[in-house]
Amino acid sequence: MQLNTISGRFAALTIIFVMLAEVLILVPALASFRLDYLESRLERGQIASLAVLASDKSLADELEAELLQSAGLLNVVLRRDDIRQLVLSSRIPSPVVQTYDLREDGLVQTIDDALGTLLNRRNEVIRVIGAPVNQAGQLIEITMETAPLRTSMIEFGIRLLLLSAAFSILTAILLNVAVQRLVLVPIRRVISHMVSYAEAPEDARHIITPDARLIELRDAETALQTLQKTVTSSLKQKERMAQLGQAVAKISHDLRNILTTAQIFADRLEDSGDPKVKRAAPKLVNSISRAVNLCETTLAFGKAEEPAPTLSRFNLAQLATEVVEAETLASGDGPRVEFLCDIPPSLTIRADRDQLYRVLANLARNARQAIEGTGQPGTVEIGAGETDSDWWIRVGDTGPGLPEKAREYLFKPFAGSARKGGTGLGLTIAADLVRGHGGRLDLVRSDAEGSEFMIHIPRDMAILPARQMAGGR
Ligand SMILES: Nc1ncnc2c1ncn2[C@@H]1O[C@H](COP(=O)(O)OP(=O)(O)O)[C@@H](O)[C@H]1O
Ligand SMILES: [Mg+2]
Structure with missing residues (x-):
């Protein structure tokens, strides 16, 4: 006993x-x-x-x-x-x-x-x-x-x-027999149901059918049944989403290759003798490169697991300068966007340099695009500093602030874009990458005077496993 x-x-x-x-x-x-x-x-x-x-x-x-x-x-x-x-x-x-x-x-x-x-x-x-x-x-x-x-x-x-x-x-023997039959047998039945359900939760046949005669046990079985139904259906949903995601990734991949070929041919059209064709060519090239960009960002997002950051020490001001140079090159003939860097020249941080580049590039590009969208000149400023516990990087601009839709779906994939040709993935990917460093990306201000994003990266970085990072959004 x-x-x-x-x-x-x-x-x-x-x-x-x-x-x-x-x-x-x-x-x-x-x-x-x-x-x-x-x-x-x-x-x-x-x-x-x-x-x-x-x-x-x-x-x-x-x-x-x-x-x-x-x-x-x-x-x-x-x-x-x-x-x-x-x-x-x-x-x-x-x-x-x-x-x-x-x-x-x-x-x-x-x-x-x-x-x-x-x-x-x-x-x-x-x-x-x-x-x-x-x-x-x-x-x-x-x-x-x-x-x-x-x-x-x-x-x-x-x-x-x-x-x-x-x-x-x-009396004890009799009671024991009674407890066995009345309580333990039904409890064991529920447990064995749970075990077989856990082995294959997608299989709806393993969902328990409440049939205990004791009210309390029956309640437990009913609660278990509800739980199993919810889990099974959300698992199915998830599976469907994963299949859809794979399909989208395949399509994006093939589409990008096709479009890249189209881009090469469109480039040649600029040399055409026909003035009408010659005039249309740059627009065609632009559209195609936007489409290529969409495919590429979708593909990047589709890699559900960003690799865990490879940490190294590097100079932050230098990295910011590279971002600014790339963005200055990319800015077109529209209104002037001025880039300012307010980073102590000696500030070095420990992070994945490539990933942090992508984060800053996304934020800077968004800011530039927002300013260009207003038709007015403006400024984008990247500042940084350190405290005892973490490094912070601030990307602020004098743009129009985030539109309502972007604010509502902030950091949500595909949903927050309010820009023609936008994917709504830039901020999501940026937030994911920062989270992969154990840090966080926040929108601290967004109004008619401009927006301000803040990155915090902890010094004693508890690197989250890549899977958790992807699941954490
Ligand atoms: N600095 C900013 N100022 C104003 N709007 C912004 C800014 N950054 C992002 N946004 C808005 O948030 C939306 C989502 O941004 P993002 O996730 O990078 O997707 P995308 O750039 O592909 O649209 C953008 O479409 C834009 O409307
Ligand atoms: Mg963007």
Whole structure:
């Protein structure tokens, strides 16, 4: 029997409780046993004395001794018609120490006397007074020794305890069987359901059908069923999304190759002799390169797991300058966008240089595109610094602020783009890459005066595994 199982605990508790109950009734039972014993001695005394009174002659000594011995008594005194008469007598081995009057004793007194008898190991002589049966006289008084009484009481107590032990073991066994059938079998059924479900959660056949008869278990089964249904359906959904993602990745890949070929041919059109064709060519080239860009960003995002950052120490100002140079080159003939770098020249940080380049390039390009969209000149500023715990990089601009839609779907893939030809992936990828460094990317300000993004990268970088990074968006 194991104590850390339900049935084990039930059995142990049953035995303990039954024994406890038995001990509680043992004391009153012993008191009542003692009372019965004394009363039966009184009765024997009365019968023996009646035998003596019936014969006129005085009794031979041996006969008197035999009568007393078989009754277990020393003396018998009868009181009839107000005359007290010593009917049977023998030599008393020691003086009488205590007198018990059974006509007067209440329950508490009886229990007290019983405990006294049990605890006193000495054999003493006591006097017991009671009313004779059938009103044969006024009272009867006997003198007797306590040792036989005490022995009988102890034997009775042991019998009672043994009986209750047997009784509690039987109860425990029965209860155990009941618990097994009523509780454990259904619980094991639920557990085995869970196990087989966990092996193949996509398989709807493993979902439990609630059929327990106990209400509590049935509730548990119903809750489990709801949970399993939700899990199974979201797993299916996820699987479908993954398949869709793969399809999109394949299409993007092939489309990019096709478009790159188209781009080469479109480039040649610029040399055409036909002025109409020549004029249309740059627009065609532009459209195609936007399409190529869309395919490439989709593909980059489709690589669900960005590789974990490869950390190195490098100068941040230098990296920012590279970003600014690339963006300055990319800015067209539109309104002037000025790039400022406010980074301590000696600031070096530990991060994945390529990934951080992509992050800054995304933020700077967004800022430039936003400013260009207004038709007004503006400024993009990259600032950086360090604290005891992390490095921070700030990319601010004097653009128009993020449109409502972009703010609502900030960092959500494909959803937040408010720009013609945009994918809505730039910020998502940037946030993912920063998170891969254990850091975070926040939009700290966005209003009519401009926007400001802030990157924090912790110094003691707890690199999250790549999978967690991809799943964390
Ligand atoms: N600095 C910014 N100022 C104004 N709007 C911005 C800025 N950065 C991002 N946005 C808005 O957020 C949208 C989402 O940006 P992004 O995730 O990079 O996708 P994409 O550039 O492909 O549209 C952009 O379309 C743009 O409307
Ligand atoms: Mg962008």
